[in-house]
Amino acid sequence: MEAYLGIIVIIAAIALLTVGGMFLLFRGGGKSAPPPVAPPKTPTLPEQGQTPSRGAVRDDEATTTVPPPARPVEPAVVVPEVEVPPPSAGRMVRLRARLARSQSTLGRGLLELLSRDRLDDETWDEIEETLITADVGVGPTRAMVEELRTRVKVLGSRTPEEARALLKEELLTQIGADMDRTLHVKPHGERPAVVLVVGVNGTGKTTTTGKLARVLIGDGNKVVLGAADTFRAAAADQLQTWGDRVGAQVVRGPEGGDPASVAFDAVAEGTEEKADVVIIDTAGRLHTKTGLMDELGKVKRVVEKRATVDEVLLVLDATTGQNGMRQAQVFAEVVNITGIALTKLDGTAKGGIIISVQRELGVPVKLVGLGEGPDDLAPFDPEVFVDALLGD
Template sequence: MDILILVVIIAVVAVAAIGGFVVSSRRKQAPPTEERRAAPAAPPVEPQVGEEAAAPAEEERRTVEDVTLPAATAPAPPAPELEVPEPAAGRMIRLRARLARSQNTLGRGLLTLLSRERLDDETWEEIEDTLLTADVGVGPTQELVERLRERVRVLGTRTPDELRALLREELLAQLGPGTDRTVHTEGGVSEEGEERPAVVLIVGVNGAGKTTTTGKLARVLVADGNSVVLGAADTFRAAAADQLQTWGERVGARTVRGPEGGDPASVAFDAVKEGITQAADVVLVDTAGRLHTKTGLMDELGKVKRVVEKHGPVNEVLLVLDATTGQNGLVQARVFAEVVDITGIALTKLDGTAKGGIVVAVQRELGVPVKLVGLGEGPDDLAPFEPEAFVDALLA
């Protein structure tokens, strides 16, 4: 009996404990606040069509004219202002003083020797050595000395002014003052009856100043009133096309170029084609610098000329020579003359050497005249060669 009462008491205690735990849990939960008692979300409204659809809201409509476009953030850069090259006429005379500074060793040396009281065999040998040192060449030197010696003996010329006049005459005779030194830029007519521009090929070895000479020649032609197209056929030198294009942009000449390492003949062909399309007066083609010892490269130069001639004849082939190379320039000239018919010579860096006699030697070697000379690094320091001004500079 006592055990039964004990069991009942334990059961009552257990029920009371469980009930207290439940009541305590409910008291810990805070009653919901007004903010938390939000209204239930409305069910989504399904879109309606047809008669049940609501009328669209009236909106103000704007025309294209009413729309204001935003201002450009950066204005387009203005086109570069074109330069006005200096006229070619008279450049040689203007640059004569600069030429005289580098050439006066030759003229002063010759006049000093000729002014000696006694012109014996030893003196004439010194005169000959002076001419050879100036790269006049063996043949022209011997001829010049023989003529001077004979005229001095016959005429009895002794005064400095008379000797200077005599030397001037003989030097001019060696240069050929009556030679045609015009850069021929007269166009023609193609087989299809189209006006064809004059075509000038610029050839030469690396480092002679070929691309620079092409750019300066463009300035000479523009100054004379010609429209010019440039062909950047030197595709093997990365900076050549960029350099030529910069020269062209300064005077408004269009530059035709191709991919780096591309076919030079193709670029030259396209340049002449562009010249025909644009009705240009002259197309200048800057060919790749060739080492005259590389047979394959020289053959490629011949190919450029043949491809260009599909449009018509080439008017000029100008060989660019560095005057400071002296007699080595004659070796280069001979090889180039065998590949393409050289019609004229552009002699660069003539102001930087005392060996101005190379003018005489290269003309005698090739049988073609020096037509252009470079007398400085300025953009207008390429001048048509004038023998009288050159000799006067030698004897200044």
Template structure:
């Protein structure tokens, strides 16, 4: 009986709880309470209206506006700083060790031969062969050997220092320590100096033009470049890159444009901008001498309508030896070459090319390339060159 009454009590409690829950569920809202109304979305701002907006509903049923994703920010273009090259003074002295590594074979061979106790005809033939192999040229070699034989007879016995001094004196005479190797790059009042760079493609002509701009900027000059080699697509791009590194502007036109027109515009802009030097890079095609003569002759004539061509630099590759000389002679017949820029001199033991090219063309070597670095072009110094050949 007791168990039966307990079950009835539990059932009553459960029933009361169920009725209470239904009452709470369907209870009418009180007078002080207001239903939650959806809020209006705020007006779109100018930034938000630029892109599509979307609506979203939060957990309480409130509609809100979600702004569009921000536009991606493009990375800023980083302009490389303009470089400040070292001045030309002392460049070849700083590069002497590099030059010596490639040239001391010639000097050591000559010193060893001249230091022998007995200098018979066989030894003199060896000396002659050594000089010819080094691209000194047959004519200069015979003249040097003849002079050496005469002085050795006068000296009689020879100490190592005397042999070295004797050889140094003869090499300096052949290289031409008294030649004027000054680059004519002084402005003429309101008119800039004009340098025309010529040479066969593949000798490093355009690179040498860019490096020469660095040399002149390092000396405090304002330079403008003219990309008149319009037959090679990469030539103008390459030259412009060199110029941008040192803050020198490049005048250029489309591939295939008239080279003389580019040269004229470069000189005209150089006058307007009051720069110190205009350097014009020219094409180096050599299929016919007549075509080359017409093209370079026209470039020079057109420039001279506005300014004087102060310097015509012929770029030669030192590693081509006597072949380079034959190419050089063609250019020398076409234009009035005033100086030679000899590239890749560090890559050959045949330093005698300096002697033979000057003798054959009758113009001095004014610049030498002693490596692939941006500042490896240096004004030629005869004494530094000869001392590098003879070693320490």
């Protein structure tokens, strides 16, 4: 009986163990948990002089992540700062010292001769030679010398102050202190004033156009520039640079295009934009080429269909002397010049061309260039000019 009970206990224990194992098996879903994943080991580089062990990762074997290529950065458009030019009033006074340095040969040479105790024929010949050398011209020189000789005889003995006053009065007479040098740039109601700038190559015509825009803007005018010099590739770009600096709009056409068409468009744009002045830079024309001169006449006629041409400024280089006179005469026959802009007056002692060109054409010098700076163009003032010639 006892043996029978022992067998029953053993069978019950086996049954319990079997039921418990099945319970655990079904509770875990029949799946075992995955083993933990160890973090990757950082490869250790061998020190200098050591041989890398097997399985070590070298720098050139490491995988490098290449970033995507960056988008190209477009260059920023640089807008030039708009300058505020000084007004025209007083410009020539500010530039007087520069003019005096370059013109001392003419003024002081004449003063020295006139201040001599005795003025004989030889001295008067020297005075005449000095004036002719300064490009005063033969006719004006003879008129000046004759007038000076007459007045010296009346005065008799002269102090240096009297000689200076005498010479100043005579120079002002010959230069024409009473000539109207007004630059006509007032708009006509809703139509702008039009200034046509003409001249041969090399006189500084395009530069003078840009500087004139600065003068007018400095006086409070709104200006439109017309780049009608379509035959010289750099002319329109040069004028564009001048316009950008002072905020003046520039109207230009295709290279080699019709200059008259560009001039007409510039006037139309100036009218639409309610500008005060339109300045048109024409091609630098050799005065010996009849066809080109005829084309300049065409530009003027086409512009006059839209507006009145108030000024035709002839740009002359003061260093060209009497050759500039011949240029002036030919241009005057084509476009009826109203004024002269004399450039490079600071670099020559031949300022007497002012007298000769005015005498021959009856046209006043209205503007003078006294340097290479942007504000070195000034309205011509005879008093300041003569004082600079004679010195203080």
